[in-house]
Amino acid sequence: MSPERKGVVADVSALWAWIVLAAVVAASVIVVEVGRRLLAGRLSARWPGAGRVARRVAAPAFAFAVVVGGGAAMPYRMLGDQAEDAVGQAVRIAAIGATTWLVLRIGYALTDPPLARLTRIEGDRNRRARRARTQMLLLRRIAAVLIVVLAVGAALFTFPGVRAVGAGVLASAGVAGLVVGIAARPTLGNLLAGLQLAFSDALRLDDVVVTQGHWGRVEELTLSYVVLRLWDDRRMIFPVSHFTEQPFENWTRHSSRLLGSVELHVDWSVPIEELRTELHAALRDNPLWDRRDWMLQVVDVQPNGLVTLLAMMSAADSASTWDLRCDVREHLISHIRRHHPEALPRLRVEAAPWEDGRDADGREQEGRAAPGGGRPARPDTLRRA
Structure with a gap:
């Protein structure tokens, strides 16, 4: 050809x-x-x-x-x-x-x-649903990381030089694993902490937690950090290990229902039974009350003539509990001011000297003359604070 x-x-x-x-x-x-x-x-x-x-x-x-x-x-x-x-x-x-x-x-x-x-999912099954969602998300992230790592390894091993290096690394896998473990100790610690949180049911997505004085909801839970959405829409980011090493409050671990409390300091003359009836009536008309629990009790008597009233009421979740507490506090204060102003906090003091110039033991009071040469007038024995 x-x-x-x-x-x-x-x-x-x-x-x-x-x-x-x-x-x-x-x-x-x-x-x-x-x-x-x-x-x-x-x-x-x-x-x-x-x-x-x-x-x-x-x-x-x-x-x-x-x-x-x-x-x-x-x-x-x-x-x-x-x-x-x-x-x-x-x-x-x-x-x-x-x-x-x-x-x-x-x-x-x-x-x-x-x-x-x-x-x-809402209602009673919400806690189990949040647990399953948290675990599924973490497992999906772990699977994605493993797939990407395997893919990168497979791509690198297509190069003949890398295969030779990889054979040497595998021959000394014990030493290499020890070095990598020491260098990546914080990362591995957070990884294990994330798995522990997810599968021990200690923390779930949308849980309401309090840690280091911050109240917030768990917005994101990863293998390395936890994002809390605070009440004012700020985000606090904590390492996962924080929730396995430090104590924290979980308000929704078993149920989202909470008890809220309101304290009032009033005078001894406050009508307790009437105030208790008024509290129940206010709760019945408030849609935030879950119709579960309520009470009004005198929990303390103070030496300055005041008593401490504690009102407690239940709500479906933490946000509703906060709003219900504010509503009840405002309602009780308004009711006392409008119908029983004499029950507002007052300060009792001891008055002296007496009108005739003698003290309580009958002794003469020197230099106590009133202006114009008269005796000093007797002050009130009870003064409003």
């Missing part, structure tokens, strides 16, 4: 190889598109979640189809020795990346619907 004819045949073969490559890539994309349309169309009518899954995995599925199809039909022999190695390396790394992306998207697409259902 003449050189000219061989050149023509080579050109035709190269052109045909690239046409086959384009056809294979186009066929792969068409197959993925058909599957996406089936999931989003006919199958979504029977399984509503199929459409959401198709939308979430569409982009990585197309990338996976292009990379795998292109890698399978790539005419490596026509690229030359150096280009063949470089292109093959790039295709392998791209395939690992596309596969990792697809697996992560599939996992997230399958776990998002149950997480959404758990978020909408």
Whole structure:
């Protein structure tokens, strides 16, 4: 065969190889598109979640189809020795990346619907739902981290030099593991603390906690930190190990219901029974009261002539408890001021001297003359504070 004819045949073969490559890539994309349309169309009518899954995995599925199809039909022999190695390396790394992306998207697409259902659960089952949601989120994050680490390792091991280094590292895995464990001790400690919190049910998403004087809800719980949303919409970020090493209050561990208390310091003349009746009437008309518990008691008698009243009432959650306490406090103060002003706090003092210039024991008081030479007037024995 003449050189000219061989050149023509080579050109035709190269052109045909690239046409086959384009056809294979186009066929792969068409197959993925058909599957996406089936999931989003006919199958979504029977399984509503199929459409959401198709939308979430569409982009990585197309990338996976292009990379795998292109890698399978790539005419490596026509690229030359150096280009063949470089292109093959790039295709392998791209395939690992596309596969990792697809697996992560599939996992997230399958776990998002149950997480959404758990978020909408209210009532008595809310505590179990928050526990399951917290554990599912942490397990999903752990799985994602492991998949990414394995993918990075697989991509690195496609390089011959890295494989040689990896064999040496595996030979001294004990020493390497010890060094890595010492260097990453805080990170590993937070990782274990996060798992401990999630699976010991000590802390869950949306729990109401008090730590270091801060009241807030658990907005985010990861393997390294916990985000508390405070009452004024600030965010406090704590390391996970803080909640395993330091004491904290969990107001919603077993139930979200709480008892709120209101203290009043009033005079001894306050009508206790009438105030107790008024408290019950106010609670009946307040939608924040959960109709569970209430009481009004005298809990202390002070030497300055005051008594301490403690009113307690229950509510469905911490936010309702706070608002109910404020409402009850305002109502009781208004009722006492309007109907029993004599029961407001008063200060009792002992008055001296007497009008005749003698003290309580009958002794003369020297230098106590009133202006104009008269005796000093007798002051009131009871003064309003």
